[in-house]
Amino acid sequence: MRTRIKEYRARHDMTQADLARAVGVRRETIVFLERGKYNPSLQLAHDVAKALKTSIDELFMFED
């Protein structure tokens, strides 16, 4: 899995800590999400997409 969280975060001038606080998770969770080392729940994916004003499809890319 690859994500574009870092790119969208930069667009909104948000730090990892800002995004973590916005979605109510620990900063480490955002770090692992950005590296594609954590598969989030649908709820968390939705919350992150909402905080970055985009859609889940835009943020998360799954490789077949």
Add this chain to the structure above:
Amino acid sequence: MKEKQVRVEKARLGLVVVILAAVVATLALYAMGAMKDGFDMGAVLLLAIALIIILIFVLLVRRMSRDIKEGMPMHDEMSKRVVEKAGYTTYLISIYILLGIGIFEETISKAIGQEPLEVHTATGMAILLMALVFALSWAYHSKKGVPQ
């Protein structure tokens, strides 16, 4: 985080610190008791394992405290999944630990001419080893992440 949630998290952190202090005090008493009659290798081994667990616990408490100060929760869905994975790994390895202690009692201790372990020593060792495996497994999965 809301103010009420911060208070709850702080209370939970306080409870973790109290439990840690109780464990350290118990170990100190145990060490003093075990060393009173001279050097005891089993006691030293148990204390070494316990100290590693305490070290990992202290790192965990520091991390929790930092998260609370930064306005983040102590636990979230990833940390819960890490605990679940560490628990699963510990369960599987515990079976081998118990088997290993049994084999040690039956064969190895006799072969090397050592006194068999007392029941409470073997039980204590098994519990501490399980705790050690859990702590190491937790540290590993926390560093590695939960890709699937």
